[in-house]
Amino acid sequence: MKLNITFLMMCMFFISCKNSTETNREETVGTYQVPVEYYKLDNGLKVILSQDKTSPTAIVAVYYNIGFRIEPKDRTGFAHLFEHMMFQGSENLGKMEFINLVQKNGGVLNGSTRFDFTNYFEIVPSNKLETMLWAEADRMKGLDITQENLTNQQGVVKNEVKVNVLNQPYGGFPWLDMPQYANENWYNAHNFYGDLEDLDAANLQDVEDFFKTYYAPNNAALAVVGDFDTEETRAWIEKYFGSIPSAEIPAQPDITEPVQEAEKRFVKDDSLANKPAIAVAYKMPERNTPEYFAMGLLDQILAQGDNALLRQKLVNEKGYTSGISGGINYLGNMFNYKGPMLWMFDFTYDNGTTEDEVIGAVDQVMDSLKGNVTQKTLDGAIVKMRSGLYDELGGTFGMGRADLLCSFALFDDDPDRINSLEDEFKRITPEIIQKTIDNYLRPTNRTILRVNPLLANDKKQAR
Structure with a gap:
């Protein structure tokens, strides 16, 4: 599922530095450096802070090191299905409450599943940054995993597949189709949107195991970008994320592709x-x-x-x-x-x-x-x-x-x-x-x- 939010685009410009002499003027272009502060919590969570004071907004982005590519065999589309499950409620936020919390505070949110990660983000007024950090930590701690929520999202994802792929001219062409034709390794070549039978076969234990295995802080990166105070933000991140236990992350499977020698x-x-x-x-x-x-x-x-x-x-x-x-x-x-x-x-x-x-x-x-x-x-x-x-x-x-x-x-x-x-x-x-x-x-x-x-x-x- 790709990002689909429409916004006014903000452009970054390089700074021009001018040196004048009596006979000529030489113009050089200074290189823009993105501010980067990088550290890790004791539980392994990777944290990146990048200040930008151009507007009073802040982004909280959490990326988990799990995407389509290494989802379980016989469970095609599971990584994408799980992305939907992350919006179904957590320990302190019931169904739809996470979404309402962001939107009623003037923000927007989304998530997506890609080849090698699944991400979630919120863009909010900067005075709501602490609230968003608390909310993301709350669902990293634990989801409201119920059969009702699973059945509901299985139906949502199956309809998404039908609308976006099966019932569309050129549906899945070529973004979904080509990896299946061009690649040899199953991890790179399977239907990552999900076969309908595989989506139906997912059960509650699959969801619980997937969450415990891949949605741990030591398998994630958290970025905060925008207008914030660094020390204050570091304290909030430690407060809300620091106590979440790490997990034993399984070794990744072999995802290499053989050299192609024939068209x-x-x-x-x-x-x-x-x-x-x-x-x-x-x-x-x-x-x-x-x-x-x-x-x-x-x-x-x-x-x-x-x-x-x-x-x-x-x-x-x-x-x-x-x-x-x-x-x-x-x-x-x-x-x-x-x-x-x-x-x-x-x-x-x-x-x-x-x-x-x-x-x-x-x-x-x-x-x-x-x-x-x-x-x-x-x-x-x-x-x-x-x-x-x-x-x-x-x-x-x-x-x-x-x-x-x-x-x-x-x-x-x-x-x-x-x-x-x-x-x-x-x-x-x-x-x-x-x-x-x-x-x-x-x-x-x-x-x-x-x-x-x-x-x-x-x-x-x-x-």
């Missing part, structure tokens, strides 16, 4: 679609390697913005489609995941265009990259990346900042990585880019999924 092609019939669609996915390099950051820049060059090469070829030159979506990690961004990932792009196209024509045009773009990515091209990609990164950090009153801080704390034990990302991209050379193209943007490393539009086929037959 895969699949067709998915869609009875509700009226135009064909195609998604092309390439397995990503290992996270935090030079090739990983190179792929971030190649994403900017190929898929992001009006000057992206795929858009220039497929939209402007060939006219096959009106637009392209693409990126690293369709359920987040290139920074907030831990395991294997795909770089992917997708689009619908006209019924009169063949798959071979579309893939032929894609291959022309990929072939044009070889030996032709210059430092000037990389500089332009870095500008685009930088803009997107700082939009992410400032968006939704700073929730993007909280997201990266928690992700880096969970996955790297180093939330201050948020301040070194731009430097990592600047280290990428044309030689590293070429090596990445050769090793990862090869046809044998990709999976192609085409939607066969049965609705369009039915209309043809009716004529």
Whole structure:
């Protein structure tokens, strides 16, 4: 379930520092540093504080180190189901009381389940920060796990699957479908939204065990972002979270993917679609390697913005489609995941265009990259990346900042990585880019999924 709150976006700007001389004026751009204070409670809870006094608001974000990827076998969709259970009541807050507490104090809240974490957050007036810390700690201590609540949320999640996937044209395409086709390891390749039979099979003991296993403070990160007093906030966090006992966290399963050595092609019939669609996915390099950051820049060059090469070829030159979506990690961004990932792009196209024509045009773009990515091209990609990164950090009153801080704390034990990302991209050379193209943007490393539009086929037959 992705974040779906609409807000005015707040942008962060770099500070310009000007030095004047008698003959000229040189302008340099100062680097913005996100304030990061990082420590751990005795029970293992990772805490990140990041002040921002630009508005009288505060964000409380709690990220648990459990996502779709490592949910129990034969319980597909369980991590997402449990996300819903977290809103059903806790020791001191009954059903709907958590939601009412936030909304009646002028705040908003949400939660989501991703590949490698499940998160919950509240954005409130800063004078309600203590209340939100108490409320999050209350449900970390224990949930109101009842059969009535479980049955109710099983129905809610099943309806969500039906509405968002089963009864929608292009439902689940490609964000839900492609990992199942492209990956080999069950942990990366199962239906993480949940098979209906698996959702029905979940029982009360499953919920209790899952909570005790994964929703412990030593499996979580807490970020507070916004307008707050540091010492006061540290005292509140210790007061409300410090006494929650830690748990024994099981070793994570092997989630590695084998190297792909042959192109895969699949067709998915869609009875509700009226135009064909195609998604092309390439397995990503290992996270935090030079090739990983190179792929971030190649994403900017190929898929992001009006000057992206795929858009220039497929939209402007060939006219096959009106637009392209693409990126690293369709359920987040290139920074907030831990395991294997795909770089992917997708689009619908006209019924009169063949798959071979579309893939032929894609291959022309990929072939044009070889030996032709210059430092000037990389500089332009870095500008685009930088803009997107700082939009992410400032968006939704700073929730993007909280997201990266928690992700880096969970996955790297180093939330201050948020301040070194731009430097990592600047280290990428044309030689590293070429090596990445050769090793990862090869046809044998990709999976192609085409939607066969049965609705369009039915209309043809009716004529």
